[in-house]
Amino acid sequence: MTTTPLHLAVALDGAGWHPAAWRATGARPADLFTPGYWADLVAEAERGLLDLVTLEDFLGPQSAAFHRPDDRTDQVRGSLDAVLLAARLAPLTRHIGLVPTANVTHTEPFHLSLAVATLDFAATGRAGWRPQIASRAADAAHFGRRTTPQLTDEEARDPERIAARLRPLFDEAADVVEVVRRLWDSWEDDAEIRDAATGRFIDRDRIHHIDFEGPHFSVRGPSITPRPPQGQPVVASLAHASVPYEFAARASDVVFVTPRDLAGTAAVLAEVDAAAKTVGRDREDRPLLVLADLLVLLDDVPGEAARRLARLDELAGAPLASDAEIFAGTPDELADLLLDRHAAGLDGFRLRPAVLPHDLTAVTRGLVPALRRRSAFRGAYTASTLRGHLGLARPESRYARKR
Amino acid sequence: MSTPARKHRKQVHLAVQLPAIHNVTVWSDPRSRSQIAFESFAALARTAERGLFDFFFLAEGLRLREHKGELYEYDVAGRPENLTVLAALAAVTDRLGLAATVNATFNEPYDVARRIASLDHLSGGRAAWNVVTSFDAFTGENFRRGGFLAEADRYTRAAEFLDVTRRLWDSWADDDVRPDPARGHFVRADAGRFAHTGPHFDVSGRFTTPRPPQGHPVVIQAGESDAGREFAAADADVIFSKHNRLDVARAFYADVKRRLAAYGRTHDELKILPTATAVVADTDAEAAAYADEITRAQVGPETAIAHLEAVWGRDLSAYDPDGPLPDVDPDPDALVLRGHSIFRTGRAETARRWRALAEERDLSIRELVIEVHGGQNFVGSPRTVADALDHFVQTDGADGFILVPHLTPHGLDDFVDRVVPLLQEKGVFRTAYTGTTLRDHLGLGPAPTRRQEGAAS
Known part of the structure; x- marks a missing residue:
């Protein structure tokens, strides 16, 4: 077994990741748009000492299809802005990282930077952000400012074809992250001087224009928000293909990947390594953590999780399909599987509970103790920031280094 | 209701x-x-x-x-x-x-x-x-x-x-x-x-x-x-x-x-x-004194010069904030303060009004800016x-x-x-x-x- 720490995240989304989750026993479908529902979930995740939770977001109603909206009424539709949801949860938690998704195709890099920095202040150093491109052309009409490619049904089935078609959006997304990161650095940590003798509140030599100029937009800066507690909040992205691997290698601190088995794990890790080499990233200097996504159904009784999945599939009218590997079993079985994959080189896992709160509670009260019994997971939080949980140092502002 | x-x-x-x-x-x-x-x-x-x-x-x-x-x-x-x-x-x-x-x-x-x-x-x-x-x-x-x-x-x-x-x-x-x-x-x-x-x-x-x-x-x-x-x-x-x-x-x-x-x-x-x-103290007199203190802190010497510069459209850093207004005329087209809505328009008129007020009441630069700042309301x-x-x-x-x-x-x-x-x-x-x-x-x-x-x- 490796001795590197294992990182564990949970992805929170609606009633859970199974389309029929909202119809399961214990689900709270009427509460999905209330803060109390999310507060209960994130408190449970924090009791399990998890590194972070991610919060999904959508610029259009959810859809069973990847690339276009649908008109279904039998699944959860509707969402709250994930950054604001994370902020609402920040004062209610003390340790756990909060990583909302936010779109980068139809939004302003300047506003995104302020919002995530503000989340980091509210969470005293526990903020992250998952930049997401708009992969549905229909979303563009919500803004009426531009168009984005409409994927065909054929293309939507193949991650490589999706990524190739949307490559310009990924390139633009990398520019967005670059702008956001420069803005976070634009105030050096000691820019606020409060020097009564000279009447100066700030030292302008320690606050910098960022002067970003790219093909899609230019941003002058500096930020209006001082440097956030972590300096650089954590950037995490989800990747299934070479283009998004490269995006992650350029822009992210954490990449979520979707191998289907042990062999797939090795292949994905090799692809991430190759992407890092392609973009010239020095992973000693700038670590890139790789977490594998699994959609999980967990029950202590052997066979029960599979039976539960079958019942859910029956309600949904179709077998569960996911971009990630689906695991239905006992917490102990999952613990063994995760440790095998961890030994293969993954830094950790992002688990997508099929049903909330059932499969979240099974993670925190079943899986985590199982990992602990194998001495493979923390018994208490040892850091106070998300970067700290992930073993990432707090970087100095790039502008401070230059001065 | x-x-x-x-x-x-x-x-x-x-x-x-x-x-x-x-x-x-x-x-x-x-x-x-x-x-x-x-x-x-x-x-x-x-x-x-x-x-x-x-x-x-x-x-x-x-x-x-x-x-x-x-x-x-x-x-x-x-x-x-x-x-x-x-x-x-x-x-x-x-x-x-x-x-x-x-x-x-x-x-x-x-x-x-x-x-x-x-x-x-x-x-x-x-x-x-x-x-x-x-x-x-x-x-x-x-x-x-x-x-x-x-x-x-x-x-x-x-x-x-x-x-x-x-x-x-x-x-x-x-x-x-x-x-x-x-x-x-x-x-x-x-x-x-x-x-x-x-x-x-x-x-x-x-x-x-x-x-x-x-x-x-x-x-x-x-x-x-x-x-x-x-x-x-x-x-x-x-x-x-x-x-x-x-x-x-x-x-x-x-x-x-x-x-x-x-x-x-x-x-x-x-x-x-x-x-x-609103400035509150035990007595009206104490509150008035406290309000003056706050206003003076809000309009320090640097702020007084900066506000004058914003209206005048010129560098006036050589002037003494406790001295009289500058002799030079405002530059009505120059905008020295950006990212703020005050003093953006009507600066020539503002300057005339400020100069008249300062002459009438014999105010220094800082006293003038304090005066026009308006002080505390209640x-x-x-x-x-x-x-x-x-x-x-x-x-x-x-x-x-x-x-x-x-x-x-x-x-x-x-x-x-x-x-x-x-x-x-x-x-x-x-x-x-x-x-x-x-x-x-x-x-x-x-x-x-x-x-x-x-x-x-």
């Missing part, structure tokens, strides 16, 4: 702004704490809620100010993204309204509608949006489109923006989410569908966020110019006014309230709240301040006030502890929250009936 037949005293509405900008904040005071740490926001919000205030207000500035080509150093600077910090404050308060200034120029309706609706859900119906516009290319340099909007189009864009936003809030009915697990029905078909085509926006599709608890979150507007007043009379729930001198305030109040009828709105459907400062013992606030409201100068404390975050403590009880004693301020939403606090009644989509404009 209001029974016109019965003679009754108007109720005072109170809000507080975390200043964090301009020279109102006396950051040099040893009691002054962080303007950006969340605990400062939380402390002030809790105090406001303890004082049963209507709402907590945040202003906005999307570009750091520059003066003579460099970042302006003398004022407190560094502020949060408004909606994000208000969403966090929703977790540490239960009743207090949460009002964000959000620019209608450098945002799009779908995103703003969604974020404000989200704040309304996350706060159980306490969200408000202060609609402001911007046109300047200086601020635009931080955004995708740059300075794309002509000054003349500010209000037409804002009005259409607001219309689209409300259309999006209306795109879900209150009962569109009715999960029925047995039947497998989660949501109404077509929930969120919208379409709008206008001069500024051509948008359509499906909105993602269910109808906010307030239906329509509260809309605040500054309503200063004629076009702004008309916009506010037509569309706003609250006016954030700068008129805190009673004579001017009464004229403004009468003018704006008079415009409501043309839009089929009653007198009570638009609340007018000027920003104001100064005195708790009784004096309570009486003056009440008088201002009862004589139709305002419906209440947005207080701007000079200290972060404890600058509201004295007011809440000493003035609020006197207002309650007079029967003009609530002794407990009687509703749960900001619309309740402001006595606005329920939001207008939902407009069905299909009647697209």
